[in-house]
Amino acid sequence: MSATISSGPARNTSVAEQMSRSRHRANSIVKALCVLATVIGLAFLASILWTLLSLGFGGISLNVFTEITKAPGSNGGLLNAIIGSLIQTILGAAIGTPIGIMVGTYLSEYAVGTRLGNIVRFISDILLSAPSILIGLFVYQIMVLGYGYSGIAGAISLAIIVIPVVVRTTEDQLRLIPTALREAAVALGAPKWKSIVYICYRSALDGIATGILLAVARVAGETAPLLFTSLGNDNWSVNLGKPMSSLPLTIYKFAGSPNDDWVQLAWAGALLITFGVLALNIIARIVLRPRS
Amino acid sequence: MGDAIFSFFATAAGVLVLVLLGAIIVSLFIGGLHSFLKFGARFLFSVDWDPVQNVYGAAVPVYGTIITAVLALILAVPLAFGIAFYLTELAPVWFRRPVGTAIELLAAVPSIIYGMWGFFVVVPFMATYVEPHFIDTFENVPVLNALFQGPPFGTGIATAALILAVMIIPFIAATMRDVFLTVPPVYKESAYGVGCTTWEVMRSIVIPYTRISVVGGIMLGLGRALGETMAVTFVIGNTNRITANLFGSGNTIASLVALEFGESEAGSLKLSSLLALGFILFVISFIVLTISRMLLKPKAAK
Numbered sequence: 001m002s003a004t005i006s007s008g009p010a011r012n013t014s015v016a017e018q019m020s021r022s023r024h025r026a027n028s029i030v031k032a033l034c035v036l037a038t039v040i041g042l043a044f045l046a047s048i049l050w051t052l053l054s055l056g057f058g059g060i061s062l063n064v065f066t067e068i069t070k071a072p073g074s075n076g077g078l079l080n081a082i083i084g085s086l087i088q089t090i091l092g093a094a095i096g097t098p099i100g101i102m103v104g105t106y107l108s109e110y111a112v113g114t115r116l117g118n119i120v121r122f123i124s125d126i127l128l129s130a131p132s133i134l135i136g137l138f139v140y141q142i143m144v145l146g147y148g149y150s151g152i153a154g155a156i157s158l159a160i161i162v163i164p165v166v167v168r169t170t171e172d173q174l175r176l177i178p179t180a181l182r183e184a185a186v187a188l189g190a191p192k193w194k195s196i197v198y199i200c201y202r203s204a205l206d207g208i209a210t211g212i213l214l215a216v217a218r219v220a221g222e223t224a225p226l227l228f229t230s231l232g233n234d235n236w237s238v239n240l241g242k243p244m245s246s247l248p249l250t251i252y253k254f255a256g257s258p259n260d261d262w263v264q265l266a267w268a269g270a271l272l273i274t275f276g277v278l279a280l281n282i283i284a285r286i287v288l289r290p291r292s
Numbered sequence: 293m294g295d296a297i298f299s300f301f302a303t304a305a306g307v308l309v310l311v312l313l314g315a316i317i318v319s320l321f322i323g324g325l326h327s328f329l330k331f332g333a334r335f336l337f338s339v340d341w342d343p344v345q346n347v348y349g350a351a352v353p354v355y356g357t358i359i360t361a362v363l364a365l366i367l368a369v370p371l372a373f374g375i376a377f378y379l380t381e382l383a384p385v386w387f388r389r390p391v392g393t394a395i396e397l398l399a400a401v402p403s404i405i406y407g408m409w410g411f412f413v414v415v416p417f418m419a420t421y422v423e424p425h426f427i428d429t430f431e432n433v434p435v436l437n438a439l440f441q442g443p444p445f446g447t448g449i450a451t452a453a454l455i456l457a458v459m460i461i462p463f464i465a466a467t468m469r470d471v472f473l474t475v476p477p478v479y480k481e482s483a484y485g486v487g488c489t490t491w492e493v494m495r496s497i498v499i500p501y502t503r504i505s506v507v508g509g510i511m512l513g514l515g516r517a518l519g520e521t522m523a524v525t526f527v528i529g530n531t532n533r534i535t536a537n538l539f540g541s542g543n544t545i546a547s548l549v550a551l552e553f554g555e556s557e558a559g560s561l562k563l564s565s566l567l568a569l570g571f572i573l574f575v576i577s578f579i580v581l582t583i584s585r586m587l588l589k590p591k592a593a594k
Contacts, residue, residue: 023489026491027490027491027492030377030494031382031491034374034375034377035382036374037370037371037372037374037375038383038395040371041375041395041398042395044398044461045395045398048401048405048406051409099305099308102301102302102304102305102306103308105302107306109302110299110302110303110306111303111306116306117306119310122582123310125581126578126582126585127313129512129515129581129584130574130577131518131520131521131573131574132521133519133521133546133549133550133573134519134570135316137319137320137549137567137570138315141320142315145558160312163312167309191295192295192298193294193297193298194294197298217400221402221403223403224403224522224550227550227553248402251404252404252407255411256526267408270405270408273405274401274402277401277402278401281396281397281400282393282397285393
């Protein structure tokens with residue numbers, strides 16, 4: 001920073017000094033406003049976390065993990081919702097991840113500078129930011145209309161959201177790998193696919209894993225696409241062909257209800273899912289740190 | 293042989309992404325076709341949404357979608373800029389990573405959690421502290437008194453916009469921070485060398501250098517705000533009317549679809565109209581995201 005000119009009381013205040021003072025005053029004001037903006041941003045996060053802890057923590061009991069959702073006043077829990085969320089999230093990630101990795105590989109290893117590659121990259125980025133509710137409507141149109149609401153439809157809508165997240169990180173990570181490494185593999189006579197699988201994937205493993213974790217974190221809290229696909233289920237159901245419960249849908253249903261114990265369960269569920277998602281994000285960042 | 297198989301699968305996966313996006317557009321269009329054929333161009337401009345008369349129009353939710361998203365931008369951009377400026381130029385170096393991570397975590401909080409937080413925390417706060425104050429202050433000021441009218445329920449367009457703003461701040465701030473960091477240090481150092489203050493360097497060097505990408509980041513935030521569903525659904529009030537009153541209730545495409553989908557029978561005109569709204573939302577989002585992407589591209593391609 002440049003030194004402040006004449007900070008003490010000036011006897012002969014020249015025009016230059018006055019200008020300098022007003023410039024530095026403007027600087028101080030802007031700096032203060034930026035600090036304020038950051039404090040406000042952090043305050044939002046603090047308020048959300050505090051709300052979740054203060055309203056949700058009281059609702060966490062053994063029942064939450066051992067009982068399924070029940071009618072108001074009968075000590076229900078969230079077991080079916082938790083299991084349903086795990087099934088759909090894991091299945092969605094399991095379907096979306098290999099596709100995402102292959103697309104990322106295509107963009108980084110096969111389609112550099114090609115027209116098709118640029119289009120695929122562009123469309124994948126659009127999918128990354130496209131409203132998730134539209135993915136739900138899409139899966140409703142292609143699956144639910146014909147076969148009814150089901151857990152598998154929910155998982156597929158989540159898989160479609162997973163793909164572009166994994167594409168982005170996979171491509172970025174593969175591009176960080178030095179060309180010399182690939183050339184070394186080729187020089188040893190390895191075919192291209194072997195150099196990709198055994199050299200590139202292996203050295204980009206941390207980064208790709210980060211992408212998968214972030215994708216899981218992203219879809220674990222998704223609500224809108226499940227509304228029209230897995231619908232929700234108040235009973236115990238792990239049948240992928242039938243409507244399936246999930247934490248976000250149960251939270252949505254319970255939070256808006258007039259029953260205090262349902263609202264309490266909604267907060268407990270909200271606490272679980274938010275801290276789960278934030279933990280995944282933080283783990284992903286720690287995994288990535290050595291590479292960046 | 294292995295090479296051929298592997299490259300086939302990689303290419304097929306790439307093409308699958310294109311097919312997927314195409315299929316989404318086509319399926320929404322086909323789903324909305326019934327409604328488009330029935331109402332024609334009137335669907336876009338009609339303010340009706342009347343399940344009893346079976347008459348539907350898109351004007352109100354489209355208006356609500358755009359007004360909440362634009363208001364959210366007005367609130368979010370200055371805050372995001374302040375955060376990005378703080379994180380790149382002002383904060384002590386050891387402090388940047390934790391603060392940056394905390395801001396990014398705002399983007400990781402699920403949408404439905406924003407909805408609950410909005411409904412149980414922001415709505416009472418708006419109803420008690422913010423809205424009565426605005427309504428009283430601007431009661432006799434023309435124009436402004438139309439924007440801020442009672443009664444102060446706390447729900448409505450302004451609250452939805454505020455929550456959307458919190459949700460898009462991390463996206464805009466992260467993009468701004470990343471592009472601010474692309475400014476070659478020698479430019480900034482020369483400005484400091486001739487005695488510029490930090491703010492002058494930001495205003496005269498960094499912002500002009502990154503202007504296009506900054507707008508791209510803002511458009512990305514706009515794209516996110518347009519399609520946000522659960523958070524808005526909790527606080528918008530779901531009323532089908534166009535009002536200048538920012539404290540009044542309204543709806544957006546996404547909130548209307550989320551709320552009314554369950555009450556629509558398969559094959560009904562109402563369901564078709566909801567899918568038609570989805571198609572319109574897709575077109576709007578696609579345009580905004582495409583512009584964002586084109587603006588961000590020159591700097592993004594390293």
